Amino acid sequence: MSESIVIAEMNDGKVSATTAELVSAALAYGSTPTLVIPCTTPSVADGEGYEGVTQVIACVASVFSSFDAAGWAEALDELTSEGSIFVSASPHSRDLAARLAARKGIPVVQDVIRIENGKFTSPVYSGKANQTVSVTGDAAISIRSNIFQGASPATMTCNVVDKSGQVSVAIKEMLNRANERLDVSEANIIISGGRGMGNPSNFSHLEEIADVLGAAVGASRAAVDTWDEIPHSMQVGQTGKTVNPNLYIAVGISGAIQHLAGMRSSKYIVAINKDAEAPIFQHADYGIVATWEEALPELSTHLQAMLG
Ligand SMILES: Cc1cc2nc3c(=O)[nH]c(=O)nc-3n(C[C@H](O)[C@H](O)[C@H](O)COP(=O)(O)OP(=O)(O)OC[C@H]3O[C@@H](n4cnc5c(N)ncnc54)[C@H](O)[C@@H]3O)c2cc1C
Numbered sequence: 001m002s003e004s005i006v007i008a009e010m011n012d013g014k015v016s017a018t019t020a021e022l023v024s025a026a027l028a029y030g031s032t033p034t035l036v037i038p039c040t041t042p043s044v045a046d047g048e049g050y051e052g053v054t055q056v057i058a059c060v061a062s063v064f065s066s067f068d069a070a071g072w073a074e075a076l077d078e079l080t081s082e083g084s085i086f087v088s089a090s091p092h093s094r095d096l097a098a099r100l101a102a103r104k105g106i107p108v109v110q111d112v113i114r115i116e117n118g119k120f121t122s123p124v125y126s127g128k129a130n131q132t133v134s135v136t137g138d139a140a141i142s143i144r145s146n147i148f149q150g151a152s153p154a155t156m157t158c159n160v161v162d163k164s165g166q167v168s169v170a171i172k173e174m175l176n177r178a179n180e181r182l183d184v185s186e187a188n189i190i191i192s193g194g195r196g197m198g199n200p201s202n203f204s205h206l207e208e209i210a211d212v213l214g215a216a217v218g219a220s221r222a223a224v225d226t227w228d229e230i231p232h233s234m235q236v237g238q239t240g241k242t243v244n245p246n247l248y249i250a251v252g253i254s255g256a257i258q259h260l261a262g263m264r265s266s267k268y269i270v271a272i273n274k275d276a277e278a279p280i281f282q283h284a285d286y287g288i289v290a291t292w293e294e295a296l297p298e299l300s301t302h303l304q305a306m307l308g
Contacts, residue, residue: 002138003083004031007076008048009093009145010038010064011186015048018088020150023050025143026086027151028115033086036079038064038072042160049156056156061163063171067092071169073099079161080104082138089142090185091241101140108140109133111242113147113265126238126261144265146188146244181207184236187216189247190263192236194220196252196273197292200229205296206251212303218243218263220253237262251292255280272296 004026009016015037026033035056037045045058059079063071073096080100087093089111101108113130114121120141121132184190191206191213203217210217218241219234236243238258248266253259255271255278263269264283271284274291281287288295 002031003054004029004033004086005080005083006033006035006053006086007080007093007096008035008037009088009090013040013044013065015044016088016186017150018090018145019048020050020153021145021148022086022088022143023053023151024148025112025115025141026084027052028148029084029086029141030118031084034083036076037158038076040065042158045158045160047155048158049154050151051154052151053154053156056158058158058160059163060160061167063167063169066171066174068169068171069095069099071167071171072096073103074169075163075167076100077103084138085140087140087142089144089242094142097140097142104138104140106138106140107135108142109135110142111144112141113144123265126257127264128257144242144244145185146246146267181210182214182216184216184218184234184243185241187243188245189213189215189249190218190236190243190245190266191215191249191251192218192220192234192253192263193223193230193251193292194253194259195222195226196254197223198252200227202292203230205292205300209249209296209300209303212300212307213247215247215249220256220259250280250284251296253280254278255283272299 006022009018035053042058061075087097109120111122112120119134124131218236219230223230224235238261242262246267249270251272269284270286271280272288272295276289
């Protein structure tokens with residue numbers, strides 16, 4: 001069995017649930033993973049551990065207070081010198097995978113959705129096809145979230161490696177993101193709006209439903225490009241974020257191929273569109289042919305009654 005390094009996915013300084021899926025992926029590759037937790041204080045790693053993991057290392061450095069690909073790669077360089085590296089396919093971690101791969105001179109395989117017989121499968125051409133590759137030697141691999149069943153937690157002791165003061169990048173200032181809502185890349189349920197929402201203030205109707213469901217609010221590129229109030233961080237699609245939630249609700253979104261590229265692998269897709277011929281319906285598990293003005297209040301009332 002080869003050794004591997006799983007770099008924990010961090011969310012606001014805490015280990016994200018996606019990390020358990022990364023451990024499963026490393027085990028599916030037939031490797032024995034070491035879990036590395038990038039943190040500013042070792043207590044973050046308390047209680048972290050999974051079945052199949054050989055050791056847990058808290059890698060401590062101030063650069064981990066915020067994401068900086070160059071600084072993270074520098075801090076993690078030594079710990080990732082041996083074995084394949086598994087990270088999440090979030091935008092940050094894809095960046096990190098590429099940086100670490102470049103430092104080590106190894107291949108990078110991004111956005112993996114299947115590992116079988118030592119081969120990696122990932123979507124290509126906006127999700128229209130899958131490619132399967134095998135690598136010789138070590139690789140840096142990013143894993144799409146919500147695909148692999150998470151490894152079971154286990155009690156483990158944690159070793160601390162302190163990289164403070166050894167990294168040339170220092171974070172001088174950290175600005176909170178403008179939108180304090182749950183990010184689409186972290187959500188199990190997403191409700192997204194497109195140009196069909198008419199104007200940005202109508203996104204408040206999506207937020208209302210998102211609050212009941214515990215969902216994130218996303219957007220199509222047309223919405224992001226048309227309205228300054230809808231930030232690019234909400235954009236789902238080829239030039240936005242790739243998401244893989246259990247439930248994706250597309251409201252007033254036509255279903256262009258570039259939008260589908262970012263969400264077509266969602267477990268359940270619900271589309272609300274006034275045009276019965278809209279392409280999104282070809283990919284939806286459930287479709288409502290109606291204006292959002294008609295459909296959303298109904299949906300909201302029923303959800304409030306069930307969950308509110
Ligand atoms: C290189 C490239 C990259 C791109 N990357 C992305 C990307 O990352 N993400 C992305 O989303 N797009 C991307 N696009 C743009 C993409 O091609 C589409 O233009 C875009 O997705 C359309 O957004 P939309 O569906 O919101 O708008 P539209 O195509 O204008 O569709 C609006 C929909 O709303 C419906 N509608 C209107 N009024 C109502 C109402 N009252 N109630 C219900 N439904 C209503 C209409 O029937 C229509 O289907 C990219 C394009 C290119 C060329």
